[in-house]
Amino acid sequence: MPRRHRYLLALLLAVLVPVALGYLWRTPQPSVPELPPHSYAKALRQAHEGQPGAARVLYQQLQRDDLAPIRRAALYAELPNYPSPQALKLARLDLEHDDPMVRRAAIAAVRRLLPAAQRSLVLGPLLEDDEQSVRFAAVDALLGLDPDAIGLYFGPLQAALEQYQQTLEQQPEDAAAQVHLARLYMHEQAFDAAAQALARSLEVAPDNLDALATQVRLLEAQGQHDASRAVLAKALALRPDSAFLQHELGLWLSRHAQQEYALLALARAVELEPDNNDYRYTLALTLHELEQVDAAQKQLEAVLSREPANRRARVLLIQYWKETGQLQNVQVLLAELERQNPDDPYLQQGL
CATH class of the missing domain: 1.25.40 (Serine Threonine Protein Phosphatase 5, Tetratricopeptide repeat)
Structure with a gap:
């Protein structure tokens, strides 16, 4: 073998031997357990349909850092049905996301997750966001709060509101x-x-x-x-066959303390648009005000049969069943809620 080749072979061995020994002698690192695999589409469907484990898989998806902004934003449309400290933590983190679409979606979720008195502390800083659409989304989320609830953000809110108005005036x-x-x-x-x-x-x-x-x-x-x-x-x-207008008439009559007539209009709206769960929810409230509790419960049951993830309807139905002493039904709804989201704050109240 020529001398030059022997030198190259010796040099190669001098490099490879320590590397091989280091690999053999290194301390094995414990493997990190992976979360159960759930596809994005499956998790989104599970949350939308209120299936057992919905909150867990929804939170898992929001912990990912490889989702496209439009997919991440879609998750926030479902999040308010699954409130918990973890849900709020995830939404607050995305208030600082690089993409404005995600920040706007997180604002909308926080708006529903937090009561009015706490909202301004979380969303107030976004009134000075670099992106105009994010500032305007924060205005929409804070508008209507009393000055005490807005607190230190009263000035920034007024400034952003004026910008918002000027922008809309130009359209x-x-x-x-x-x-x-x-x-x-x-x-x-x-x-x-x-x-x-x-x-x-x-x-x-x-x-x-x-x-x-x-x-x-x-x-x-x-x-x-x-x-x-x-x-x-x-x-x-x-x-005359506009469900929207019938619903608006019902709301007008309710605001003017004409509940009996409001009931007729609200019922007509549901008849015209039976799949509108917001209309059914309003009808249930009016029925309850008129002490037609059984009928109110049936409307809420219909909502949940169509939309099991509808937490607002579920909590209201639990309250109505508590009022009438139907504790077995209460237990069933609470058990379903626990399977959906074991960290739901409402579960701490028990029976």
């Missing part, structure tokens, strides 16, 4: 934007500006039912109750 051809602008002005009791925004919305989209409903509330806020009902009556004359 006169967007009917939805003008309705939203009207609501922002109503919050400040700037009723003339709100009326102008609604007029622009209805000019662009005369059949915009959301604008009509907002117009009703604007007139009520100004004490024009007869005029507000006239707007509803005119709209209903043109669209």
Whole structure:
């Protein structure tokens, strides 16, 4: 063998032998147990359908750092049905996510997870976020809180609110934007500006039912109750089979202490749109106010049969069953809730 080759072979051995010995003598590291594998789609479906273990797999997905922003944001639409300290912790972490879409989704979740008195401490800093859409989402989440609840963030909220209004003012051809602008002005009791925004919305989209409903509330806020009902009556004359308008009529009658008549309108809304669980929930509340507890319970049972993850309906039905002493039914609902989310704060209350 030529001398040069012998030198190269010796050099190679000098490098490889210590590496091999180090590999053989190294201290074995304990293996890290992996979480049970759950696909994103399966976890999202499990949470949406309120299946057992839904909270656990939902939290696992939110702990991942490889999800696309749109997928991560979709998880937050389900999170408010599974409240817990862990849920709030995950949402708070994503308030600082790099993607604005995720931050907005986390804001919406925190808005439903926290009571009003605690919301501003968590969401207040986002009123000065670098992204305009995130600042505006924070405004929407904090609007309506009293000054004491807003606390130190009153100034930033007003500044962001003015920016929001200016931005929407520049979108006169967007009917939805003008309705939203009207609501922002109503919050400040700037009723003339709100009326102008609604007029622009209805000019662009005369059949915009959301604008009509907002117009009703604007007139009520100004004490024009007869005029507000006239707007509803005119709209209903043109669209008697509109579940939305029947529901709005029911809400108007409820606000004016006409519960018996409200019940008729709310029931009609459910008849026209039986799959709308929000309408059924409102109907259940009205039935309960009129001491028709059995009928109220049936409406909530119907909601849960369609949407087992609906925590709001589940908790209300538990309360109604407690009132009537149906503790066996209470236990069944609590057991289902525990299988969905064993850390749900409501479970600490027991029977």
